[in-house]
Amino acid sequence: MRITVVQGDITQQEVDAVVNAANRRMRGGGGVDGAIHRAGGPAVLEDCRRRFPDGLATGQAGWTTAGSMPARWVIHVVGPNHSAGETDRSLLTSCYANALRVADELGALTVAFPLVSAGIYGWPREDAAAAAVETLSGTRTQVEEARMVAFDRSAYELVERAVSHVNQ
Template sequence: MRLTVVRGDITTQQVDAVVNAANNRMRGGGGVDGAIHAAGGPAILADCVARFPDGLATGAAGWTTAGDLPARWVIHVVGPNRNAGQTDRGLLTSCYAGALAVADELGARSVAFPLISAGVYGWPLDDAVAAAVETLRATPTEVEEARMVAFGDTAYAKIFEWGVLAR
């Protein structure tokens, strides 16, 4: 698998699937979750309600349509909320491994990832990047490109420092 990094907006990525850093309720929210729901339109929320009537557990992954996004699917993951006391790094790494497993089930060959839990959930940026890169590199998958999408310059630079190829 080729691991790349790009500075940009995850909602505009031309990939098979985008990963959404969702909350447990699976009904939209802020940050990446809000952006994906806003850009993808009501079809994503409708599919979330149908597929996840009781939400999704922290560390778990599931998929929906991508609605109006250029991608075909959205793979939703629920990262740990460090600010709420969820400090188990295994929950964070399971988001990346689980997203790749779902991508394999769907037949997705290109997947765009945000930095999960690194925003309002308060995971320290250095460790969020380490968890993402280590897990994506170590997880067996049929995905051909895992693209890290950095919204800002600081995150982009941290990911690039890990030897991730610029796209």
């Protein structure tokens, strides 16, 4: 699998699936979650309610329609809330591994990922980038491109360094 890094808006990526850093309830929220729900429109929320009436546990993944976005699917993952004491790194890495598993089930070959838990959930950004890249590069999958989408320049540079470190 090829890991690419772009700076931009995850909701505008022309890929098979975008990964949403969701909260446990899966009803929308702030950050990436809010952006995906706004861009996808009501179909994303309706599918979340129908498919996941009780939400998802931390580290787990599930899919819904992407609604109005260019992608076909949204793969929702619930990252650990570091700020609230969820500091087990395996919960973070399982988000990426489980997202790839769901992508394989869907037949998605191109998947756009945010930096899970690195925003309001407070995971240290450098470790969040390392965990993402290590897990993506070390997980067997049919996905051909894992596109890390950084919203700003500093996140882009951080993820780019993590990718170059793994490729050494």
